Amino acid sequence: MASETKFGVRRYRMYINGEFVESASGKYFPVTEPSTEEVMAEVPEANEKDVNRAVAAAKAAFDSGAWPQTTAQDRGRILFRIAERIRKEAAHLAELESRNSGKPIVEAEYDIADAATCFEYYGGMATKILGHVNPVPDNALSLSLREPIGVAAQIIPWNYPLLMAAWKLAPALAAGCTCVLKPAEQTPLTALELAGYFTDAGLPPGVVNIITGLGEECGAPLVKHPDVNKVAFTGSATVGKAIMKAAADTVKRVTLELGGKSPNIFFADADFESAIDGALFGVFINQGEVCSAGSRILVEKSIYPKFVEAMSAKAKTIRLGPPLERETKMGPLVSKDQFDRVRSYQELGKKEAKLAAGGGRAASMTRGYYVEPTIFYDVDNSARIAQEEIFGPVAAVIPFAGEAEALRIANATPYGLAAAVWSRDIFKALRMVKALRAGVVWVNHMQPTYVEAPWGGYKQSGFGRELGPWGIEEYLETKQVHINLNEQPIGWY
Numbered sequence: 001m002a003s004e005t006k007f008g009v010r011r012y013r014m015y016i017n018g019e020f021v022e023s024a025s026g027k028y029f030p031v032t033e034p035s036t037e038e039v040m041a042e043v044p045e046a047n048e049k050d051v052n053r054a055v056a057a058a059k060a061a062f063d064s065g066a067w068p069q070t071t072a073q074d075r076g077r078i079l080f081r082i083a084e085r086i087r088k089e090a091a092h093l094a095e096l097e098s099r100n101s102g103k104p105i106v107e108a109e110y111d112i113a114d115a116a117t118c119f120e121y122y123g124g125m126a127t128k129i130l131g132h133v134n135p136v137p138d139n140a141l142s143l144s145l146r147e148p149i150g151v152a153a154q155i156i157p158w159n160y161p162l163l164m165a166a167w168k169l170a171p172a173l174a175a176g177c178t179c180v181l182k183p184a185e186q187t188p189l190t191a192l193e194l195a196g197y198f199t200d201a202g203l204p205p206g207v208v209n210i211i212t213g214l215g216e217e218c219g220a221p222l223v224k225h226p227d228v229n230k231v232a233f234t235g236s237a238t239v240g241k242a243i244m245k246a247a248a249d250t251v252k253r254v255t256l257e258l259g260g261k262s263p264n265i266f267f268a269d270a271d272f273e274s275a276i277d278g279a280l281f282g283v284f285i286n287q288g289e290v291c292s293a294g295s296r297i298l299v300e301k302s303i304y305p306k307f308v309e310a311m312s313a314k315a316k317t318i319r320l321g322p323p324l325e326r327e328t329k330m331g332p333l334v335s336k337d338q339f340d341r342v343r344s345y346q347e348l349g350k351k352e353a354k355l356a357a358g359g360g361r362a363a364s365m366t367r368g369y370y371v372e373p374t375i376f377y378d379v380d381n382s383a384r385i386a387q388e389e390i391f392g393p394v395a396a397v398i399p400f401a402g403e404a405e406a407l408r409i410a411n412a413t414p415y416g417l418a419a420a421v422w423s424r425d426i427f428k429a430l431r432m433v434k435a436l437r438a439g440v441v442w443v444n445h446m447q448p449t450y451v452e453a454p455w456g457g458y459k460q461s462g463f464g465r466e467l468g469p470w471g472i473e474e475y476l477e478t479k480q481v482h483i484n485l486n487e488q489p490i491g492w493y
């Protein structure tokens with residue numbers, strides 16, 4: 001998948017029809033290491049021609065039966081082998097992920113293990129896709145069969161590169177779909193490493209194709225392609241909306257995961273120490289580049305001053321550093337673009353609210369896209385820093401008085417991916433759980449995510465669910481089969 005080139009920059013190839021290939025144009029684009037701002041690799045720049053090639057391979061692997069006609073047992077075994085290989089290569093993958101995305105190595109290790117778990121989970125699920133016998137009022141046998149949707153286009157972001165690839169590929173493959181995956185331009189490397197495991201695992205050519213390219217030149221033609229039956233997307237709301245429109249012309253199935261502005265709600269009766277940790281972890285994990293980041297921190301007025309003070313004091317002690325150092329808690333942001341974007345929100349925040357911690361570039365780091373963990377307080381929920389997804393370590397702390405107000409503020413956003421509630425009053429917490437308009441609600445915790453449990457948003461955070469049995473549903477069609485058991489002639493004529 002990669003060969004060493006001059007100046008130590010690795011040149012990767014992308015993966016189409018079981019082979020590592022260049023792009024049709026022969027062009028490559030650079031991949032930057034965010035902690036050094038230097039180029040660490042080059043990957044092929046795919047355009048529409050490459051998209052056509054990849055979709056043709058996926059369609060052939062589907063239509064020939066090379067994948068959908070494989071037994072569920074064999075599909076499961078292949079997914080287990082992919083998982084096993086990920087675990088075997090975990091140290092290498094984690095290091096590559098950490099260098100390429102900027103995430104701390106310890107978090108990258110969790111991600112790689114979670115990616116393997118995802119393949120194991122859906123490897124097991126391949127043999128648990130069940131049909132039904134429908135109780136029709138006739139002398140007939142009525143069945144519903146579950147069948148793979150066909151060719152799935154899968155477009156993923158840069159914050160959890162290999163894990164997002166696993167969330168997309170594993171359920172699709174278990175269902176019997178074939179796939180064309182486009183990683184984010186910033187972080188294509190671990191997905192290309194993964195492609196190197198497929199042949200050994202027994203995956204037939206064309207079942208998974210991984211093409212590297214830019215959104216407009218590669219992602220857009222993939223979404224429009226008439227032979228693509230389903231698009232699964234995780235990323236920004238802007239691109240998600242464009243994808244939904246583009247998919248309409250050919251009535252593709254679409255699932256979208258579009259991030260959010262998730263409330264992390266703290267009542268006065270919550271355990272204070274855990275609350276402070278939960279607020280910091282909820283918004284600063286993975287440098288805040290998390291779709292479910294608890295970026296609006298709602299705090300009950302009676303503990304508000306103490307809370308802002310304690311949270312800010314602790315935020316200032318968070319260890320920023322090179323992602324490969326095990327003590328690092330926050331690495332650099334993924335790219336110069338993301339750095340500029342987050343910096344502009346830090347400046348905007350200074351106009352819209354009061355600054356309690358951070359607010360700028362990390363002065364301790366001389367190079368790399370590092371920004372300080374930043375906390376604004378006395379934020380009005382209508383401020384832009386409380387309404388727009390920043391996707392970086394910027395928290396907006398908002399005071400509230402009582403349950404009703406907490407709920408009103410929490411739900412006052414176009415998004416609805418996640419929410420968390422902290423309280424020792426179980427009745428209050430459960431009332432909040434029921435009334436929060438979000439696809440994931442945590443109580444006395446924020447962020448734990450499990451392959452066994454559903455993941456996805458309400459409102460403009462998207463639709464469809466990943467993970468668990470819900471995740472595989474999104475790759476299945478339902479076919480009704482009616483078998484007449486009468487031996488007499490039928491019909492009216």
Ligand code: NAP
Pocket residue numbers: 155156157158159182183184185186213214215216218219220223234235236237239240242243257258259260290291341389390391
């Ligand atoms: P993005 O543009 O939505 O990128 C997500 C994926 O979509 C990438 O693979 C991207 O390709 C691709 N893409 C872009 N334009 C496309 C198009 N017209 N058709 C098909 N695919 C297309 O997100 P971003 O630029 O990386 O980040 C911008 C903001 O999005 C962030 O600041 C954050 O607010 C949000 N975001 C959300 C999530 C999430 O998990 N919900 C994840 C990442 C970012 P490229 O490789 O060219 O980018």
Ligand code: MG
Pocket residue numbers: 215
């Ligand atoms: Mg982009």
